[in-house]
Amino acid sequence: MPEPTASIAQHYHERTKYDPRTINTKSKPLDWEQQPIPFKEYKIGTAFDLKAYLPETPDSLPNNATEAWWQRLSRLLFCSYGLTGLIPMLGEPHYLRAAPSAGGLYPAELYLVSRGTPMLPAGLYNYQARSHSLVHFWESDIWTKLQVACFWQPVLENTQLALVVTGVFQRSAWRYQDRAYRRIFLDSGHLLGNIELASAINDYRPHLIGSFMDDAINQLLYLDTEQEGAIAVIPLADLLEVKQNLPLTKTIFPAPTQTTYPHIPDGQLLNYLHEATKLAIEPSAKVNWKLGASDGQRTDKYNFPFCLKVSTEMSPIDWGDRLEGLENTVLKRRSTRAYSGTALTLEELKALLDFTYQPSHYSDQGLDGSPDYFDLSLVETFIAASSVTGLEEGCYYYAPKAQELRQIRFKSFRKELHFLCLGQELGRDAAAVLFHTADLKAAIDQYGDRVYRYLHLDAGHLGQRLNLAAIRLGLGVSGIGGFFDDQVNEVLGIPVDEAVLYITTLGRPQSQ
Known part of the structure; x- marks a missing residue:
């Protein structure tokens, strides 16, 4: 259970973790007749x-x-x-x-x-x-x-x-x-x-x-x-x-942290957290939006002594004349439903990382070399490589500033990934599985509980760049938001203070 001194964002994160001991008892059957319509009229x-x-x-x-x-x-x-x-269905x-x-x-x-x-x-x-x-x-x-x-x-x-x-x-x-x-x-x-x-x-x-x-x-x-x-x-x-x-300007500024709150029943946590992380109406408030020299600057972490290091520098993906290839990729993108289990190449993995984390490499093609995020310095990336030709199996930390992979654990994780992803075969059959994480306590200390929004927005933003790069290269990709939170850290050797935000699976799609 959450610590009594935890902020509301930490409390929410702990309360909404999936745990293999309780996941089946907490799930509720879906009432398909009550499914909301995804359009506003x-x-x-x-x-x-x-x-x-x-x-x-x-x-x-x-x-x-x-x-x-x-x-x-x-x-x-x-x-x-x-x-x-x-997708044709009965009715709508x-x-x-x-x-x-x-x-x-x-x-x-x-x-x-x-x-x-x-x-x-x-x-x-x-x-x-x-x-x-x-x-x-x-x-x-x-x-x-x-x-x-x-x-x-x-x-x-x-x-x-x-x-x-x-x-x-x-x-x-x-x-x-x-x-x-x-x-x-x-x-x-x-x-x-x-x-x-x-x-x-x-x-x-x-x-x-x-x-x-x-x-x-x-x-x-x-x-x-x-x-x-x-x-x-x-x-x-x-x-x-x-x-x-x-x-460019700042995108966010520090907000309050709430450490005193009542008992919140299941089913009310979502709305409580959203209300708790709102910024109050203060028409006379003054904010300095000027971007500081160090705002949002990344620093690479987890530079373990004697670990295997692999450079990820490579030539950028070509998005075609007037970005025609990018537009076509956006419109044909689909989430992969099954992987073949066969290997990616190290060059393909490098290309995916390059487009996702090195936007300055794409300014010559007409893309923004410094797109807005909320604070990418808070988000870390780990990769479990199961089948990447030219890369030893294991878990790696990706250092975007140095542009290199740093091995933190070496072994095959296919069986564990199947378990960590709630038994989804996507985790087992993917060639590589990428994890976005954040030190939640440190992030809250810097920006308050509202940072919980920003962390997931930035992780999703990065995930979409991964999606599009994979589709452009003819690869399969699918995001996973459901996983056994604590077990991810334990199995992969990710530091315990890193809260897992998002998982993206990568591989070769299974032929239909």
């Missing part, structure tokens, strides 16, 4: 159809400036969260989206706030993925309210559009109960990864804001806060406008 509002602005081919040229503007926005939204496939088909989601539940919603442009009147819009349209559900100049709610973040002074990502809690909690909070933020991190890359394709630069007055944003969007809450605000700088090529 508005009975009033003006619809802006975006389908006409999806080019037949990525190199299709618009006819005029107006069409070019709409084409860029349409492609950005479609590549971020659009419907890219469906199951739709697949550009961003992966645990259980296909898609808990995130995507809103657009317009300051007022010649193309898009001021007000609030919801992205309707099912029809690929924007519904203008509130017509008003609310940009100043957005600025206040974001503590006057300076990027908002010079931009005209902003995305807001929210989470609809019950969509995921219906299946995963209290632990769903982790998955909601991982899924939203996948979406942030897509927004980053889709923005680069379409000449936008997204600037992340994680510190905002939650209820001010919720009120701005007219959300039912018992059902839905804001997760991230993302001003979109238009890189075709000189004045919007803006300097």
Whole structure:
């Protein structure tokens, strides 16, 4: 059980760990008739159809400036969260989206706030993925309210559009109960990864804001806060406008830590943690958003003496002319359902790590060389290599600054990985399994309990880059949010103070 002095985020993390001794007693049968619909509908509002602005081919040229503007926005939204496939089912088909989601539940919603442009009147819009349209559900100049709610973040002074990502809690909690909070933020991190890359394709630069007055944003969007809450605000700088090529700023600042709280029954942990990690409405609060020289800077850890070290430096993945290969990869991405068990090559693993962790290597191709995260210095990466040609079996720490793998345990982990991933064959048959972790106590000491959101968002963001790199190379990839938390550390030799955030399995897909 959690320590009595643990903060609410630590308490939540301990309470929602899967344990092999209790997992079967805590699981509840699913009521399929109560499964939430993963789409939000508005009975009033003006619809802006975006389908006409999806080019037949990525190199299709618009006819005029107006069409070019709409084409860029349409492609950005479609590549971020659009419907890219469906699975026929009795009744309503199951739709697949550009961003992966645990259980296909898609808990995130995507809103657009317009300051007022010649193309898009001021007000609030919801992205309707099912029809690929924007519904203008509130017509008003609310940009100043957005600025206040974001503590006057300076990027908002010079931009005209902003995305807001929210989470609809019950969509995921219906299946995963209290632990769903982790998955909601991982899924939203996948979406942030897509927004980053889709923005680069379409000449936008997204600037992340994680510190905002939650209820001010919720009120701005007219959300039912018992059902839905804001997760991230993302001003979109238009890189075709000189004045919007803006300097980088901080994405977050320290928040309170709560160590006194009542007994929280099962089923109420998710909502309690979300409420506890909100930032209060303080219109007069002053925040220094200027980026410091050391903000978010990574430092490599776990440099054990005499351990095997393997360089991961290599040539970047080629994403094609005008990033055509990236757009195609986003739209055809699917989570792998089964692996063949055959090996990856070390060069393939290096390529996956290079795209995920070394974005500066891709600036020559038109990608952002320094994309926004909340604080990547808090997230660590470990890799269990089961079958990688040219790499000894074992568990490795990945040092992104040094660009090398450092072996911390040597043995075959296939059997243990099958167990750690709740008996999923993906863990057993993958060639390599990547673990994102964080020292949760240290992170909370730095940023307060709200950091629990940021850790999972950043892990999901990294996971999406892994997804896309793997698909580009013709490999299989699938994220896993359900695992035996403590046993991962014990089996792989990962330090006990590293909380496991996310698992990504990598391998060769089983032929159908």
